[in-house]
Amino acid sequence: MEANQKVTAPEDAFRFGQNWQRYISDYLTPERERIAAESLASLIESDLDGMTFLDIGGGSGLFSLCAHRAGAREVITIDVDPDSVAASGSLRQSIGSPESWHVIEGSILDDTFVERLPQADVVYSWGVLHHTGDMDHALRNAAQLVADGGLFCIAIYNRVTGPFLDSERWLRIKRRYNHSRRPVQVLMETAYTAYWLAGTLRARKNPFKEAREYKHSRGMALRTDLIDWLGGYPYEFATVDEIVDFCEQELGFRKRKVIPEHPLGTGNNQFVFEKLAG
DSSP: OOTTOOOOOOTTOOOHHHHHHHHHHHTOOHHHHHHHHHHHHHHHOSOOTTOEEEEETOTTSHHHHHHHHTTOSEEEEEESOHHHHHHHHHHHHHTTOOTTEEEEEOOTTOHHHHHTSOOEEEEEEESOGGGSSOHHHHHHHHHTTEEEEEEEEEEEEBOOOSSTTOHHHHHHHHHHHHTSOHHHHHHHHHHHHHHHHHHHHHTTOOHHHHHHHGGGTTTOOHHHHHHHHHHOOSOOOBOHHHHHHIIIIITOEEEEEEEOOOTTOOSEEEEEEEEOOO
16 A cells, blocks of 8 residues: 555445434434433543544544533544544534644554544544454554553444344445445345334334334434444454453553453443553
8 A cells, every 4th residue: 555545435335424414413412412421421521621532534523522522621523434524523613623633534543644633532433443344453553642640431343143133244244235236235125124113113122112112212313323323334253351351461451440341242342541640
């Protein structure tokens, strides 16, 4: 690769940004913003006032917005997807385009780009690094952006083996979705929605109530999350122990907090690591 060549998302990657733009236009409300802010505060358990916050794979920009409102001295949002950059930029513009909040297009796999970024007190990358196509490289580059004494807050898909819909089977489904024409994708979206509905009914839950209350999951919306999950490719996964060992032994961090997914769940394990002062 030439030194000045821009690193972009893989050609068959899911267009996350288009989904995030739908989320902002159709679902984002002050209530969802409040719930998102509460989830951010609960995860990091630190006062962001006066701190610097780097949001890797900012998507909609919602959690960058939350960090800004929480008093962060500087917020930097990066994303490789131009539509995600536009989504974050629209949120920034909606609050008057504050000079302390920067939205930048770039890849965490781009070593040259990463070298130009400043270190931050909090590096936040929720459900992102496993979608880059090279999770280990992404973790290393993201980790080097954490300032001494800072926090590394990440969420990575759980590795599941055994059930019919285990991690490897989901990898094949996601690849098929992204390699299909739009009519086939619509059929897959319909089938997956029906699968979610059947599971909800099987659990004797009201699907309408579940859909309404889904916002309590970090302020998200069920419809956009269903499409995000089905289409989320590239797709990697790891157990809690694999991520903890990598971050502590390979990257030199100290585990501060782990919120594990259900052992048979393919959702995100959440982690907060601390970078020890050099």
